[in-house]
Amino acid sequence: MSGQDSRKPFVCPRCxxxxxxxxxxxxxxxxxxxxxxxxxxxxxxxAVYALLAR
Incomplete structure (x- = not known):
């Protein structure tokens, strides 16, 4: 198992x-x-996320 599996995810409150x-x-x-x-x-x-959303 990776170390990532043991961390809690970010859960979007909208969706x-x-x-x-x-x-x-x-x-x-x-x-x-x-x-x-x-x-x-x-x-x-x-700015970074605005570029990624294009």
Whole structure:
């Protein structure tokens, strides 16, 4: 088993999607909704996710 399996996932409060990516959890970003669930920690993060969502 990988160490990742023992950690709790980030669960989107809007759609209940799960993510084990540490940045998604840290920034409160849902890849399914393509939206932040909370204000992002930095403006750099906003720019990166905006590019990825294109």
């Amino acid at each position: 209940a999607a799960r993510s084990w990516h540490p940045v998604d959890k840290q920034e409160g970003y849902c890849g399914r909704c393509k939206a932040f669930t909370a204000p992002p920690a930095s403006s750099d993060t906003i």
